[in-house]
Amino acid sequence: MGLMWQQTKAPLIVPLLKLLVYLCLALSIMLFVERVYMGIVIVWLKLFGRKPEKRYKWEAMKDDVELGNSAYPMVLVQIPMYNEKEVYQLSIGAACGLSWPSDRITIQVLDDSTDPTIKDLVELECQRWASKGINIKYEIRDSRNGYKAGALKEGMKHSYVKQCDYVAIFDADFEPEPDFLWRTIPFLVHNPDIALVQARWKFVNADECLMTRMQEMSLDYHFTVEQEVGSSTYAFFGFNGTAGVWRISALNEAGGWKDRTTVEDMDLAVRASLKGWKFVYVGDLKVKNELPSTFKAYRYQQHRWSCGPANLFKKMVGEIMRTKKVTLWKKLYVIYSFFFVRKIVAHIVTFVFYCVLLPATVLFPEVEVPKWGAVYIPSIITLLNAVGTPRSLHLLVFWILFENVMSLHRTKATFIGLLEAGRVNEWVVTEKLGDVKSKLGGKTLKKPRIRIGERVHVLELGVGAYLFLCGCYDVAFGKNHYFIYLFLQSIAFFVAGVGYVGTFVPNS
DSSP: HHHHHHHHHHHHHHHHHHHHHHHHHHHHHHHHHHHHHHHHHHHHHHHHHHHHHHHHOOOOOOOOOTGGGGGGGEEEEEEEEEEEEHHHHHHHHHHHOOSSSGEEEEEEEEOOOOHHHHHHHHHHHHHHHHTTTOOOEEEEOSSOHHHHHHHHHHHSSSGGGGSEEEEEETTTTOOOOOTTTHHHHHHHHTTTTTTEEEEHHHHHHTSSSHHHHHHHHHHHHHHHHHHIHHHHHHHHOOOOOSEEEEEEEHHHHTTOOOOSSSSSHHHHHHHHHTTTOOEEEEEEEEEEEEOOOOOHHHHHHHHHHHHHHHHHHHHHHHHHHOOOOOOOHHIIIIIIIIIIIIIIIIIIIEEEEEEEEIHHHHOOOTOOOOHHHIIIIIHHHHHHHHTTTGGGGGGHHHHHHHHHHHHHHHHHHHHHHHHTTTTTTTOOOOOOOOOOHHHHTTTOOOOOOOHHHHHHHHHHHHOOOOOOOOHHHHHHHHHHHOOHHHHHHOHHHHHOTTTTBOOOOOOO
C-alpha cells in the first residue's frame, strides 16, 4: 500500500492538487477584485454620491382639491404566508396600518397554510381588520403549486387588481412603518422608467443569539454595499422578495411571476432589467423583520438562496447575452459580477479552498500556497465584508468560522443548482418564531436533550474530523503552522455538527 501511495502521489495527486490550488487562487483574485471595486464605489458614494431622492425626481404626494383621492394611484399590498402562526398578526397589522387614502389601497393576504387552525386564525384576523373599514382580501387556493411565486401570480389574477397601479410585497414577518408608501410611491409616479423601489431590512432579533449576529453581518454587507452599488451604478440589483414596490405594468411586461427556480424574486428582477427597466434602492428606508434563529431554518434558507441563483444563472445566461435592450457593460455586470462572482465563485472558493485544499497542503508539502493567497487576500476580503456592521467587528473571528461552516451547504446547493440535481426545486418556508422569549414568560431558552436524528449533521462532523486530523499532522510534521486555524475551524464544524448553534425551542 505504501509503495502504491508513493507511485500515485507524485505523478497524479500532487499535480491535481497544484492545479486546483492555482484555479482557486485565480477565483480568489476575481473575488478580491470584485470586493475592492465595490469598496471603492461605496466610499465614493458616501463621500460624493447623491441620495436616491436627488438622483431621481421625487416629490411628496399632495392633495388635489378637484380630483380628491383619485389623484393618488391605486396600491395593492400582497402578504404571502404559509402556516405563519407566530407572526401573521404582526404583518397583517402593519400592512393595515400603512398610511394611504383608504379607498386607494387594497390589502391582499395570500394564505397557503395547510394547517386548518392557522387558516381560521388568519381569516379571523382579516375579518377583524375588515370590520374596522380596511379594504382587506383573504385569498386561498386549491394547491401550493409554485409556492410563493404561484401564490403571488394567483393573487394578481383577481379582478380588483386590474385597477391597481403598483404592488407592495411583504413577507409574513415584515412590519413596514406607516409612511412606507409615502416614501416609495413618488419614485414610481414621477419616474416612468423605474420598475422597482426596494427598501432595506432591519433585523428585530439580531441580538437573540450569536448565529443571528453572524447573519446580521453578512446581510448588512449585502444591503450596505451590494444593493447600494448596484442601484447607483447600473440601476440593477436583485429584488429581495419583500419590502419592495413594483410597477405592475413592468411586472407584467417582464412576464410576471415564474416558479422555475426557488428565487422567483431574482428571476423577475433580471427579466425586468433585460426589458430596460430601472431599479432604486432606498437604504434609509428600513422595514423590520426576523432573522431565522434556529440552525435548521437557517440551513434550509441558505440552501434555497444558494441553489436558486445558480440554477437561474444556468437558465438565463443565454437570454442575458442575446438581449438588445441593455448595454454590453450592464450585461457583463449581471453575468460576471452579479451572478458568477457573487453567487457561484464566492461560495465555492470559501469552502473548496479554505476548508479542503488549504488543509490538504499540510498532508502534501510539495503543494505550496503563496502567503498572499492564504493570508492577505482572505484577510482583506473579510475586512471589506465587515464594514457593514461596525458594532460586530469584535466578532470577526466567529463570523469567519461560521461562514466557512455555512459555505459547505452553500457550495453543495450551488452545484445542485448548476447541475439541476435532486433538491434543485426544494422550497422549505423559513420558520419564524416571533418573540419567543416573551411567550416563554421571559425565561432563557435552554438547550434540549440531543436527539441524534434531528441534531447530528454528518457532513459537518466529517469535515470537522478532516480538519482536525490535518491540524494534528501539521503539529507533528508540518511547516506551514496552519494548525491554529485548522483546530479552530474544526471546532466550528463540530459545534455545528452536533447542532449546538442558534436558538432552541422546546417542541411543546
